[in-house]
Amino acid sequence: MKNRVTDNKLKKSILEKASETLDLPKNLTMQLPRLIFTGHRELYIENFRGIAEYGDSCIRIATQTKQICICGRALAIKCIAAEEITLEGEIESVTFEGGV
Amino acid sequence: MGVRLIQFLRGYVSLLLSGQFIERFFNICMHRGIFLWDICRRGQNSAQVKMSVRAFKMLPPIARKTRTRVKILEKRGLPIYLAACKRRTFFLIGLLLAAAFLYTSSLFLWSVDIVGCTQTEPKEIQAVLRDLGVRTGAYKKEIDVERVKNRALAKLDTLSWLWVDIRGCRATVRVQEKRMPPAILPTEACDIVAGADGIIAEIHATEGHKKVAAGDTVVRGQLLISAVMPSERIEARLTHAAGKVYARTWYEKSKVARLTEIKKNYTGNTYTRRKIKIGSFMLPLSPWGDAPYENFDRTKQSHDLVLFGIYTGISYQTEIDAEYTPETVDISREAAIKAAEADLDAQIEAALFDKAAERADVRTTHIDNSDGTITVTRTAEFKEQIGVEKTVNVL
Structure with a gap:
């Protein structure tokens, strides 16, 4: 079990290195989420897996690696499609929690 | 968005x-x-x-x-x-009809404005344009602006330039008038002769030789201003005589006036016929018989259905017969004479030689007849322009 974890870490490391060497975007090669802010009013997230929690003051978005916790006031989902989500409201903090 | x-x-x-x-x-x-x-x-x-x-x-x-x-x-x-509209069939039909009406209306001219004419009568230009198809209610696609421009300019001598500008449903016709040359006086020889009998009051000859003077009595056809201009140094020459000759003229008309008249007392009973005329076909909307009255006045009215200035051939017509009972009433002597005077004045006006003549004096005489009637005679004196041109035949 311990060996497998080590292999995974090694594998990711290789992917990461390959992306950096070939100058490829990591969000595509490593399935990492891509976040685009418009000030503190709007947040656009690509490559997410789903919504873990949805509330007025906190929204948790599940991604391939970690959970993104968006805290703020009057938060709402502007639109949601298969691979992208746009949030709006008074965003106060964004934290990455848990993960592999 | x-x-x-x-x-x-x-x-x-x-x-x-x-x-x-x-x-x-x-x-x-x-x-x-x-x-x-x-x-x-x-x-x-x-x-x-x-x-x-x-x-x-x-x-x-x-x-x-x-x-x-x-x-x-x-x-x-x-x-x-x-989906909501599908249940509102008549709303949809109305919407479609309104759209169709708007579209159809936009295919025709709603007004024709003429801009730029100061001396030419707009009606004259309108008549020519109407003949060429530019009129209220005309189908826009049938109007060839170039053709209208060329034909209208050829027909209207007073215009030097014309343009038809069609925007939406309005046609604006812009015109520029010609600066016309001065009128050329006629040169053929002619005399001025009397058109009516009278006594000459004034004579103003601008061309030609005066043959009468103020105070002379003239009869119809008498020479007033001669075309022959005598000269002491050279031989006589022929001119186009011109001038105004004013004469005192008299007209007399008589009439027998009665001291009774027929008065119509309307009973209030009416008989109305209504019909719709489509082309030459008549569609009666009410019984079309004769009025059941002995004495009546008939009034006819016709309302034509006109769309975009074009008569559609459909008219709504009514005929109303109003019944009256005739009654013979006596009228005063003064009223009878006054009515006769008005009638005689109208007869004299119609008989005048110069319709623009001024009336200088008027007199009325009346004679009572044995049968109770009055013979009214009206004599009026006028100051008339009696000179008329008469061409001289030169051998």
């Missing part, structure tokens, strides 16, 4: 979701390719969301799976509006 327009065109619903697993509901929608927008919380276990009408039909299994209750708050968009 573009996205909103597409959403409106495709139609969308606003839903209120309530349940414990709303996040799961969103995730399943997301994985099944359902696009959601304007999501906001409406309490601990409920949220409001918008989605397309097509996606809404895929919701029941998702709602069952996540135990979410779905309530439609609002339906918006073009398909929803059209």
